[in-house]
Amino acid sequence: MAHQPARYTESIGLKVTAEQYETLRRLADSYSKPIAEWCRDTLVATAGQRRPSPVEIGLLAEVTATQAIVIDLLCAFGKDGKVTTQRAQEIVDTAHEHKYTEAAELLRLAQSQASKLRLGGAAHSERREKGGRRE
Numbered sequence: 012m013a014h015q016p017a018r019y020t021e022s023i024g025l026k027v028t029a030e031q032y033e034t035l036r037r038l039a040d041s042y043s044k045p046i047a048e049w050c051r052d053t054l055v056a057t058a059g060q061r062r063p064s065p066v067e068i069g070l071l072a073e074v075t076a077t078q079a080i081v082i083d084l085l086c087a088f089g090k091d092g093k094v095t096t097q098r099a100q101e102i103v104d105t106a107h108e109h110k111y112t113e114a115a116e117l118l119r120l121a122q123s124q125a126s127k128l129r130l131g132g133a134a135h136s137e138r139r140e141k142g143g144r145r146e
Contacts, residue, residue: 019051060122068114075117076110 027035032046039049063071083102087094094102 023054060125063118068111068118071117072110072114075113076106079106079109079113 035050036046038053039046042049044052080103083106084094084099087098087102
């Protein structure tokens, strides 16, 4: 049974600057897709993503802070052979001060990588269905 291509019946239009268009075109080219197809795939994939809950963000922030604390304490101990109470407190305070910023950055990177994997996987399966050639 042959795979029937999707029939798109609705349209969405938007204006972008020349610079934005070039950025989008380069991204589409990197996936070997026409710009409209890449934009559609990216928009649909992005719209389907759920946002992390406050609890998930909080947990990631705590894990991030704990990791920073452990690494910084190990580095301080390895460098000086000891860690003062004051230095340990500074390390903990710094980690907690930056934990939400770092958690947000990790989530942004994870979403970006997940989108690349989803889009790359979709392109790979489409090429496989078409016999490995781009149409």
